[in-house]
Amino acid sequence: MPDFSAWIDRELPRFHDELEAFLRIPSISTDPEHAGDVRACAEWVAEHLEAAGIPGAEVIETGGHPIVLGERTHAEDAPTVLVYGHYDVQPSEPDELWSSPPFEPAVRDGRLYARGAVDDKGQVHMHIKALETRLGSGADVPVNLKLVIEGEEEVGSRHLNAFLGDHAERLACDAVLISDTGMFSPELPCITTGLRGIVYTEINVFGPSSDLHSGTYGGAVVNPANALAAILAGLRDQQGRATVPGYYDAVRPITARERADLERLPMDEETLRAGVGAPALGGEAGFSALERLWYRPTLDVNGMLSGFTGEGSKTVLPSRAMAKVSMRLVPDQDPAQVIEAFEARVRELAPEGVRVEIKRSHGGAPWVADTDHPVFEAAGAALESGFGTPPAFVREGGSIPIVQAFEETFGAPALLIGFALPGCNMHAPNEWIDLEVYRKGIGALADLYGRLGNRLG
Amino acid sequence: MPDFSAWIDRELPRFHDELEAFLRIPSISTDPEHAGDVRACAEWVAEHLEAAGIPGAEVIETGGHPIVLGERTHAEDAPTVLVYGHYDVQPSEPDELWSSPPFEPAVRDGRLYARGAVDDKGQVHMHIKALETRLGSGADVPVNLKLVIEGEEEVGSRHLNAFLGDHAERLACDAVLISDTGMFSPELPCITTGLRGIVYTEINVFGPSSDLHSGTYGGAVVNPANALAAILAGLRDQQGRATVPGYYDAVRPITARERADLERLPMDEETLRAGVGAPALGGEAGFSALERLWYRPTLDVNGMLSGFTGEGSKTVLPSRAMAKVSMRLVPDQDPAQVIEAFEARVRELAPEGVRVEIKRSHGGAPWVADTDHPVFEAAGAALESGFGTPPAFVREGGSIPIVQAFEETFGAPALLIGFALPGCNMHAPNEWIDLEVYRKGIGALADLYGRLGNRLG
Numbered sequence: 078m079p080d081f082s083a084w085i086d087r088e089l090p091r092f093h094d095e096l097e098a099f100l101r102i103p104s105i106s107t108d109p110e111h112a113g114d115v116r117a118c119a120e121w122v123a124e125h126l127e128a129a130g131i132p133g134a135e136v137i138e139t140g141g142h143p144i145v146l147g148e149r150t151h152a153e154d155a156p157t158v159l160v161y162g163h164y165d166v167q168p169s170e171p172d173e174l175w176s177s178p179p180f181e182p183a184v185r186d187g188r189l190y191a192r193g194a195v196d197d198k199g200q201v202h203m204h205i206k207a208l209e210t211r212l213g214s215g216a217d218v219p220v221n222l223k224l225v226i227e228g229e230e231e232v233g234s235r236h237l238n239a240f241l242g243d244h245a246e247r248l249a250c251d252a253v254l255i256s257d258t259g260m261f262s263p264e265l266p267c268i269t270t271g272l273r274g275i276v277y278t279e280i281n282v283f284g285p286s287s288d289l290h291s292g293t294y295g296g297a298v299v300n301p302a303n304a305l306a307a308i309l310a311g312l313r314d315q316q317g318r319a320t321v322p323g324y325y326d327a328v329r330p331i332t333a334r335e336r337a338d339l340e341r342l343p344m345d346e347e348t349l350r351a352g353v354g355a356p357a358l359g360g361e362a363g364f365s366a367l368e369r370l371w372y373r374p375t376l377d378v379n380g381m382l383s384g385f386t387g388e389g390s391k392t393v394l395p396s397r398a399m400a401k402v403s404m405r406l407v408p409d410q411d412p413a414q415v416i417e418a419f420e421a422r423v424r425e426l427a428p429e430g431v432r433v434e435i436k437r438s439h440g441g442a443p444w445v446a447d448t449d450h451p452v453f454e455a456a457g458a459a460l461e462s463g464f465g466t467p468p469a470f471v472r473e474g475g476s477i478p479i480v481q482a483f484e485e486t487f488g489a490p491a492l493l494i495g496f497a498l499p500g501c502n503m504h505a506p507n508e509w510i511d512l513e514v515y516r517k518g519i520g521a522l523a524d525l526y527g528r529l530g531n532r533l534g
Numbered sequence: 535m536p537d538f539s540a541w542i543d544r545e546l547p548r549f550h551d552e553l554e555a556f557l558r559i560p561s562i563s564t565d566p567e568h569a570g571d572v573r574a575c576a577e578w579v580a581e582h583l584e585a586a587g588i589p590g591a592e593v594i595e596t597g598g599h600p601i602v603l604g605e606r607t608h609a610e611d612a613p614t615v616l617v618y619g620h621y622d623v624q625p626s627e628p629d630e631l632w633s634s635p636p637f638e639p640a641v642r643d644g645r646l647y648a649r650g651a652v653d654d655k656g657q658v659h660m661h662i663k664a665l666e667t668r669l670g671s672g673a674d675v676p677v678n679l680k681l682v683i684e685g686e687e688e689v690g691s692r693h694l695n696a697f698l699g700d701h702a703e704r705l706a707c708d709a710v711l712i713s714d715t716g717m718f719s720p721e722l723p724c725i726t727t728g729l730r731g732i733v734y735t736e737i738n739v740f741g742p743s744s745d746l747h748s749g750t751y752g753g754a755v756v757n758p759a760n761a762l763a764a765i766l767a768g769l770r771d772q773q774g775r776a777t778v779p780g781y782y783d784a785v786r787p788i789t790a791r792e793r794a795d796l797e798r799l800p801m802d803e804e805t806l807r808a809g810v811g812a813p814a815l816g817g818e819a820g821f822s823a824l825e826r827l828w829y830r831p832t833l834d835v836n837g838m839l840s841g842f843t844g845e846g847s848k849t850v851l852p853s854r855a856m857a858k859v860s861m862r863l864v865p866d867q868d869p870a871q872v873i874e875a876f877e878a879r880v881r882e883l884a885p886e887g888v889r890v891e892i893k894r895s896h897g898g899a900p901w902v903a904d905t906d907h908p909v910f911e912a913a914g915a916a917l918e919s920g921f922g923t924p925p926a927f928v929r930e931g932g933s934i935p936i937v938q939a940f941e942e943t944f945g946a947p948a949l950l951i952g953f954a955l956p957g958c959n960m961h962a963p964n965e966w967i968d969l970e971v972y973r974k975g976i977g978a979l980a981d982l983y984g985r986l987g988n989r990l991g
Contacts, residue, residue: 273749277847286811292730292932295834295862296826297806299816302835302857303770310767313760349754354743359756359887369753377752378759379850384837385858390734390895392860392932393836400759401842403849405752430816438847475749475849 081523084214085206089516093189095125096202096515097182099164100191106142106165106232115228118164119143122201122226129209131222139236142228146244149222156533157221158526159250161483162201162257163230166193167504174506188509196503199510200256200496200518201226207522216523219530223248230257234479241486251533252452253483256522258473258495261342263514266460266521268453269493271371271472272480274406274443276416277379279436280308280423282398288384289394298394299430302383305398308433311426312376312402312419316362319376319404321422327409329445331372338470339367352500371472375405401438405474412440441476450490455528460494463521468494494525538980541671542663546973550646552582553659553972554639556621557648563599563622563689572685575621576600579658579683586666588679596693599685603701606679613990614678615983616707618940619658619714620687623650624961631963645966653960656967657713657953657975658683664979673980676987680705687714691936698943708990709909710940713979715930715952718799720971723917723978725910726950728828728929729937731863731900733873734836736893737765737880739855745841746851755851756887759840762855765890768883769833769859769876773819776833776861778879784866786902788829795927796824809957828929832862858895862931869897898935907947912985917951920978925951951982 085092104118105111119136126134126147134147142165169179169192177183182191193199204224211218225248229235241248260267284301285294314320331339346366350358360369369375379402384395404415420435427433446453448470460468480491496518502508542549561575562568576593583591583604591604599622626636626649634640639648650656661681668675682705686692698705717724741758742751771777803823807815817826826832836859841852861872877892884890903910905927917925937948953975959965 275749275849277849279847284812289810290932291832291834291836291860292732292862292930294810294827295832295931296817296830297815297823297931298810298812299814300834302838303766306763306766306835306838306857307770309760309763313764353746353751353755355741355755355887356889357756357887358754359885360753366754370751373753375748375752377748377757377851378763378840378855379748379848380841380843380852381759381763381838381855382843383835383839386837386839386856390736390858390860391836392732392734394834395837398835398838399843400763401847403748403752403847405749428816430812430814432813473749474752474754475747 081210081214081520084210085516085519092206096189096199099198099202100182100193101180103180104165104193104228105168106229107168112142115142115165119145119228122164123147125205126224129205130212131208131224137240139240141236144228144240145224145226147222147224149218151217151219151221155219155221155530156252157223157250158529159223159225159248159253159483159487159489160204161225161253161255161479162204163197163227164201165228165231166196166198167231171506176507184512187512189512190507190509192508194508195497195501195510196508197230197257199515203496203515203518203522204256206519207526210519210523211526216527218526220526220533223250237479238482241482245486248487250487250489252489252529253487253491255480255491255493256495257477258493259497259499260495260514261469261471261499263498263511264464265343265466266464266468267471267495268456268468269473269495270446270448270470271408272444272477273374273474274410274412274441275403275476276406276412276419276440277401277403277438278416278419279438280305280400280402281434282308282427283396283432283434284430285394285396288396291392291394294394299428300394301398301431302395304428304431305383305400307428308423308426309378309400309402312422317360319374321376321415321418323418324374324415327411328374329408331368335372339365341469342367342471370474372407374407374410377403379403406443408443408445410443412442416440441478442481444481447490451532452490452492452529455532456492456494456525459525459528460521462524463517538667538671538977541667542973542976549663553646553656556655556659557639557650558637560637561622561650561685562625563686564625569599572599572622576602576685579621580604582662583681586662587669588665588681594697596697598693601685601697602681602683604679604681606675608674608676608678612676612678612987613709614680614707615986616680616682616705616710616940616944616946617661618682618710618712618936619661620654620684621658622685622688623653623655624688628963633964641969644969646969647964647966649965651965652954652958652967653965654687654714656972660953660972660975660979661713663976664983667976667980668983673984675983677983677990680707694936695939698939702943705944707944707946709946709986710944710948712937712948712950713952714934715950716954716956717952717971718926718928718956720955720968721921722800722923723921723925724928724952725913725925726930726952727903727905727927728865729901729934730831730931731867731869731898732860732933733863733869733876733897734858734860734895735873735876736895737762737857737859738891739765739884740853740889740891741887742851742853745853748849748851751851756885757851758855758888759852761885761888762840762857764885765880765883766835766857766859769879774817776831778833778872778875780875781831781872784868785831786865788825792829796822798926799824799928827931829864831864831867834860836860863900865900865902867900869899873897898933899938901938904947908989909947909949909986912989913949913951913982916982916985917978919981920974
C-alpha cells in the first residue's frame with residue numbers, strides 16, 4: 078500500500094491553496110444577491126472533482142441552488158458509497174467581529190479562519206483530497222462513488238429530498254458517508270451515532286377580544302398570560318421531566334456500552350457551563366450533562382410573547398399570549414405520538430376562560446445508528462490509523478434531517494465522521510478549521526475508502 | 535330655595551354651547567405640539583370661572599402644563615371644599631375610528647361626542663355650571679371654594695403633588711370633591727368609595743450569556759423561559775389566589791353593608807363577559823365578579839418576552855426571559871410589605887441555574903373612604919334630589935393616585951362623584967357624555983354645594 082502520509086505531506090501546500098480558493102467564494106445560500114457566487118462555487122466543486130480524478134461531475138439544477146453530482150465506477154460488483162456534503166455557507170454578519178475578513182482565508186496558530194472553513198467546505202475538501210490521494214498515489218478507490226454536494230444545506234436542504242427521489246436508482250448505495258459533524262478534541266476522532274428528533278409547536282392562548290385595563294378588569298377575567306405560564310409550567314415537573322403522558326415510554330435506556338463511551342470522553346461540565354456563561358448547568362435529575370444532551374428528550378420554551386414588553390409599566394391585561402415550545406426526541410420516541418399527547422396535555426392544563434390554539438410547526442424523528450454494521454468497524458480502524466486512537470461514538474443533541482432522508486431513500490447506513498472542533502464558530506464570526514485535523518483527517522479518509530471496499534464487498 | 539331645575543333648563547342651550555367650545559380645544563397633554571392648546575384651554579377655564587361668578591381665577595405655572603386655581607370665599611368660618619378636575623385630554627388616535635371628528639363636538643341620540651366629553655371636561659363643566667346655577671339664581675354658595683383644575687392628569691399628574699405641597703396652606707380644606715369616575719347606569723348615581731392600589735414589577739431571568747441552539751444545548755442548561763413560566767405559575771394557586779406569603783392577611787373582609795350595595799347594582803356577569811369578548815369570566819374562587827374587581831387583590835402578568843417570537847420556528851434556548859407582573863391591592867394591604875414578600879417568593883420559586891432580577895416600577899396604596907363622614911350623607915341626599923334615587927356606593931378596580939395625595943395633604947375626606955356611563959369610550963374613539971346625566975348632574979351638584987355648607991359647618 079502506498080504511503081498516503083508522505084504523499085499528503087508533499088501535496089499539503091497545494092491542498093491549502095485550493096481550500097483557500099474554495100473559501101474565497103461567498104456561497105451564501107440564503108442571500109439572493111449571492112446566487113451567482115453559489116453557482117460559481119458549484120462549478121468550482123465540479124472542476125476540482127475532475128482534477129482529483131473524478132471526471133464528468135455534473136452541476137444539476139434543482140429549482141434552487143444546484144447540486145454537484147460526481148460519479149466514479151470502480152467495478153460493477155463493487156460496493157457503492159454515497160458521499161454527502163454541502164458547498165454553501167452561512168452569512169458572515171456581523172462582519173465587524175471577524176479578526177480577518179470572512180472570505181479572505183487567514184492562517185493563525187495552526188487554524189485556517191474563513192466562513193465555511195469547517196462547515197462544510199473544509200470537510201468536503203478533505204474528502205476530495207482523500208480520493209485524490211488514493212488515485213494520485215496509485216492506490217485506486219475500491220468502491221463505486223456517488224458524491225452529492227449540495228448548495229442549500231444552510232437553508233434547510235429545500236430541494237435535496239426531491240433530488241434524491243428523482244435520482245434514487247442512479248444514487249442507489251450501500252453506505253452514506255457524511256462529514257458535517259464534530260469531534261471532541263483534536264486527538265479524539267468521533268463518529269456520531271445518534272441525533273435527536275424534534276417536535277416544534279406554537280401555543281396561542283386567547284382571552285378577552287382586546288387588551289384590557291388591568292385595574293378595571295383585573296380579577297374578573299382570566300388573564301391569558303397567567304394561563305399560558307400555568308400551561309408551560311405544568312408541562313414540566315420539579316425534576317425537569319416532561320409531564321406529557323407516555324413521553325418516556327419509548328425512550329431507550331442508556332446501555333453499558335454507551336456509558337463506557339461517555340466516560341471515555343474528555344468532558345468537563347464546568348467547561349461546558351463556563352462556555353455558555355450560565356450560572357449553573359441543570360436539567361432532568363439523575364443524568365449527566367452529556368446524557369441529558371444526547372440520550373434524554375427535552376421540553377423547552379423557545380419563545381414567549383404577551384402584553385406589554387417595553388420599558389417601564391403599562392397596566393394591561395393582555396388579550397393573547399403566545400409561546401413556542403419544542404421537544405427534542407430520542408429513540409424510539411415517535412413525533413406523531415408525541416405531538417398528539419402534547420396537545421392533549423396542553424388542553425388539560427388550560428384553565429377555563431381562555432381558548433387555546435396549537436400550531437404544529439415541524440417535526441422530525443430521532444435517529445440512531447446500527448453500530449454493529451461493518452462500516453463502523455471500517456471507520457474505527459481508519460480513524461485510528463489517521464489519529465492514532467480509535468474513535469469515540471458520540472451523539473448530537475440536534476437534528477440533521479438529511480441523515481434520515483438518506484437512510485430511508487437508500488436503505489443504507491449513514492456514517493457520520495466529523496472534524497469540527499469545539500469552539501470552531503460554525504455559524505458565528507471567526508469560523509476555523511484545525512489544519513492538523515485537516516491533514517490527519519485526509520489520511521484517515523484515504524484509508525477509509527480502501528477499507529469500505531473490503532468491508533462492504 | 536330657588537328652583538335650580540327651571541334655571542338649568544332655561545340656561546341649558548347656553549351650557550351646551552359653552553361645553554362644546556371647551557371640547558373644541560385639543561388640550562392633549564402628552565403631545566408637545568399641543569402645548570399651546572393646553573395653555574389656551576387653561577385660560578378658557580379661568581375665564582369661564584370668572585363668568586360663572588368666581589372672579590380672579592389664576593393660571594399657575596408648574597414646570598409642565600399650568601394648573602387653574604379658582605377661589606371664592608363665602609365666610610371666614612365657613613367650611614372649605616376643594617374641587618379637583620382636569621382640563622387636559624387623551625390623544626384622539628386612531629382618528630379614522632371616530633364617527634365625527636374628535637374635536638368637533640356632535641350630538642347624536644342624547645349623547646355629546648368629543649374627546650374629553652366625559653373625561654374630564656364635561657364633568658369639570660358640570661361643577662362650574664352648578665356653581666353658576668347657585669350664584670345666578672341667588673342661592674349663594676355656602677362654602678369657601680378652592681377649584682384646582684390641572685392639565686396633566688392624562689400624563690400622570692406630574693406636577694400636582696408639588697403644587698399641593700407648595701400651596702398646602704392656601705388650599706387647606708374640609709373636603710375634596712372629585713368628579714372623574716363613573717356611574718352604573720343613567721338612573722343610578724354612584725359614589726366611588728374605594729380604589730385598588732398597585733405594585734408593578736418586572737422580573738428578568740438570566741441563563742446562558744447568549745441564546746443557544748436548543749438541539750446542541752437543550753437539556754443541559756436551565757432554560758430561563760421555562761424557569762420564568764414556573765415562577766409565574768408558582769405565584770398563583772389553582773384557585774387563582776396569589777401564593778405570596780401573607781398576601782391576604784390584611785385584606786378586609788367584605789361587610790354586610792358592602793354586599794347589600796353590590797346586590798343593588800344592575801350587574802350582569804354575562805354582559806360583562808360579552809363586553810370584553812372573553813370565552814368565560816374567571817378569577818379567585820368564591821367571589822362574584824364585582825367582588826373580585828373591587829374587594830379582592832390580584833396578581834397578573836401584564837407582559838412576557840423571551841427568545842424567538844416571529845413567524846415559524848427557531849430552535850433557540852433563550853438567554854433571558856422577562857415578565858411584567860403587577861398586583862392590585864385592596865385595603866389594608868401595604869405596598870411596601872407586598873413587594874418585599876413578592877420578591878422573596880419569586881426568589882424561592884426560581885430554580886438553580888438562573889439568575890433573577892426584580893425591578894420595582896411603581897406602587898400605590900389602596901384607598902377606601904370613611905363613608906360615615908357627613909359628606910357622604912350630603913352627597914347621598916343631593917344625588918337623590920338630582921336623580922330621584924339614592925346613590926350606590928361603588929368602587930373602582932384601578933388606582934387614582936391623586937385621591938390619596940389630596941387626603942394625605944389636607945387630612946380631608948375625598949368625595950368621588952362621577953358621571954361617566956359604562957361604554958362611554960374614555961381614552962378610546964367616540965367618547966361621549968349622556969346629556970341627560972349632564973343636566974341632572976348639574977342639578978345634583980348645585981344641591982350638593984348647599985348641603986356641604988350645612989354638613990361641614
